[in-house]
Amino acid sequence: MRMACCHLIPTLVHPLKSSLSRKQSLLLTEKSHFIGFLGFTQRFSSSSSKVSMSLRAGIVGLPNVGKSTLFNAVVENGKAQAANFPFCTIEPNIGIVAVPDPRLQVLSDLSKSQRVVPASIELVDIAGLVKGASQGEGLGNKFLSHIREVDSILQVVRCFEDNDIVHVNGKVNPTSDIDVINLELVFSDLDQIQKRMEKLKKGKPKDSQSKLKEEAEKSALDKILQALMDGKPARSVTLTEFEKDAIKHLCLLTMKPVTYVANVAETDLAKPENNPYVNEVMKLASELQSGLVAISAQVESELTELPYEERMEYLKSLGVSESGLGNLIRATYSLLGLRTYFTSGEKETKAWTILAGMTAPQAAGVIHSDFEKGFIRAETVAYADFVAAGSLAAAREKGLLRSEGKDYIVQEGDVMLFRFNV
Numbered sequence: 001m002r003m004a005c006c007h008l009i010p011t012l013v014h015p016l017k018s019s020l021s022r023k024q025s026l027l028l029t030e031k032s033h034f035i036g037f038l039g040f041t042q043r044f045s046s047s048s049s050k051v052s053m054s055l056r057a058g059i060v061g062l063p064n065v066g067k068s069t070l071f072n073a074v075v076e077n078g079k080a081q082a083a084n085f086p087f088c089t090i091e092p093n094i095g096i097v098a099v100p101d102p103r104l105q106v107l108s109d110l111s112k113s114q115r116v117v118p119a120s121i122e123l124v125d126i127a128g129l130v131k132g133a134s135q136g137e138g139l140g141n142k143f144l145s146h147i148r149e150v151d152s153i154l155q156v157v158r159c160f161e162d163n164d165i166v167h168v169n170g171k172v173n174p175t176s177d178i179d180v181i182n183l184e185l186v187f188s189d190l191d192q193i194q195k196r197m198e199k200l201k202k203g204k205p206k207d208s209q210s211k212l213k214e215e216a217e218k219s220a221l222d223k224i225l226q227a228l229m230d231g232k233p234a235r236s237v238t239l240t241e242f243e244k245d246a247i248k249h250l251c252l253l254t255m256k257p258v259t260y261v262a263n264v265a266e267t268d269l270a271k272p273e274n275n276p277y278v279n280e281v282m283k284l285a286s287e288l289q290s291g292l293v294a295i296s297a298q299v300e301s302e303l304t305e306l307p308y309e310e311r312m313e314y315l316k317s318l319g320v321s322e323s324g325l326g327n328l329i330r331a332t333y334s335l336l337g338l339r340t341y342f343t344s345g346e347k348e349t350k351a352w353t354i355l356a357g358m359t360a361p362q363a364a365g366v367i368h369s370d371f372e373k374g375f376i377r378a379e380t381v382a383y384a385d386f387v388a389a390g391s392l393a394a395a396r397e398k399g400l401l402r403s404e405g406k407d408y409i410v411q412e413g414d415v416m417l418f419r420f421n422v
C-alpha cells in the first residue's frame with residue numbers, strides 16, 4: 001500500500017526506454033498494459049512498459065454486499081475471493097481498469113492506429129466495514145486506513161433481496177447501511193481531527209510561512225469539526241484553496257468524493273428505479289452531494305464468464321442493452337474532475353488523463369516530465385474538428401489545427417501533438 005492518501009495529479013509514467021534525442025517533436029506511441037477492460041476482453045500488453053496510476057477508487061461497504069463480486073467483474077483477471085460470508089476480504093485487492101471512451105475507436109480508425117490505449121483508473125476492493133469499525137470492531141481501524149489511501153469512494157449498497165445471502169444486520173436496509181458506513185467514516189475523521197488539534201495546540205510554528213499554514217489548517221479544522229458533529233461530511237464544508245491545501249495531509253475520509261453503487265437483483269436491472277431500495281439510495285445520494293449508479297454485481301460477474309458473443313444475448317434476456325460497468329467507471333472518472341486529451345497516430349491512439357484546468361505543458365508532463373520541461377508549443381485540434389477533417393494533416397490544411405503556447409488550458413477531447421526540446 002502506498003503511503004500518500006490522494007494523488008490527484010495524474011502521473012502516468014511514460015515508459016520511454018530509449019533516450020530522447022535533442023530537438024525532438026513526436027507523437028507519443030508507447031505501449032501500456034491493463035488488467036481488464038470492463039469485462040470485455042481487450043488487452044494491451046508489453047513486457048517493457050508500465051502505467052503508474054494516480055487515481056485510486058476504493059470499493060467500500062458493509063460485509064457481504066457484493067464488493068468483491070463487483071471488483072472481479074470490473075477487473076476481469078484480478079480474481080478477488082467473493083463468497084457468501086462476511087469478512088471474506090481481508091487484504092485489499094487492487095486492479096487497473098480501462099475507462100471506456102467511444103471516441104478512441106473513432107480516432108484510431110481515422111489514424112489507422114495499430115493500437116488503442118484507453119485512460120485507466122485503479123480500483124481497490126476493501127474489507128467490509130461494520131458499526132464500531134472506528135473503535136476497532138470487525139476488522140477495525142486498519143481497514144479505515146486502506147480507505148484513507150484512495151482518491152474516491154465507491155460505496156456498494158445492497159439493494160437485492162436474497163435469504164441465502166447473509167446480511168450482517170439481519171435485513172436489507174440501504175438507509176441504515178449507508179448511515180453505518182458514513183458514521184464510521186465521520187468518527188474516524190473526528191478522531192483524527194481531535195488528535196491533530198491537540199498537536200497543533202502544543203507545537204510552535206517555525207516561521208511565518210508555517211504559521212500562516214497552521215492558521216489556515218486550524219480554521220479549516222474548526223469548520224469541518226462542526227460539520228462532522230452535525231453528521232455531515234467534510235466535503236460539504238466550503239473551504240478556501242489555501243485551507244484545502246493545509247488539511248490535505250490528514251487524508252480525511254469524508255473529504256473524498258463518493259459514488260453510491262446500488263447493487264440490485266438481476267430482475268431489477270431493466271428498471272432499477274422501480275426498486276424502492278434504489279430510490280432510498282438515490283434520495284440519500286443527492287442529499288450527500290454524491291452520485292449514484294445502479295448495477296447488478298452478480299450479473300456483471302456472470303457476464304465475464306461468458307464468451308463475448310453470448311454476453312449481448314444474456315443482457316438482452318434481462319431487458320438491458322449494455323453492461324453497467326461503463327457508466328460506473330465513467331462516473332468514477334468524472335467524480336474527480338478528470339479530463340481526457342488524446343494523442344493519435346499510426347502507431348497508436350491514446351487517451352491521457354489530466355485535471356480540469358491543466359495547461360498544455362502540464363498536460364505534456366503527464367506523458368513525460370521532459371515534455372513539460374522542454375515544452376515549446378502544442379498543436380491542438382478539437383476532437384469534433386479532427387473527426388470532421390478526417391486526419392491531423394487535413395485538419396492542418398483546413399486551418400483547424402491551432403498552435404498553442406504554454407498558457408493554453410487543455411480542453412476535454414483535444415487531440416494534441418507536442419513540440420519540445422530535450
Ligand SMILES: Nc1ncnc2c1ncn2[C@@H]1O[C@H](COP(=O)(O)OP(=O)(O)OP(=O)(O)O)[C@@H](O)[C@H]1O
Nearest residue numbers: 063064065066067068069082083086087088089128
Ligand atoms: N446483485 C446480486 N444479487 C445476488 N447476489 C449477489 C449480488 N451481488 C453479490 N451477490 C452475492 O453476495 C455474496 C457476497 O459477495 P462478495 O463476496 O462480493 O461481498 P463483499 O462485499 O466483498 O464481502 P466481504 O466484505 O465479506 O469481503 C456472494 O455470494 C455474491 O455472489
Ligand SMILES: [Mg+2]
Nearest residue numbers: 067068088089
Ligand atoms: Mg470482499
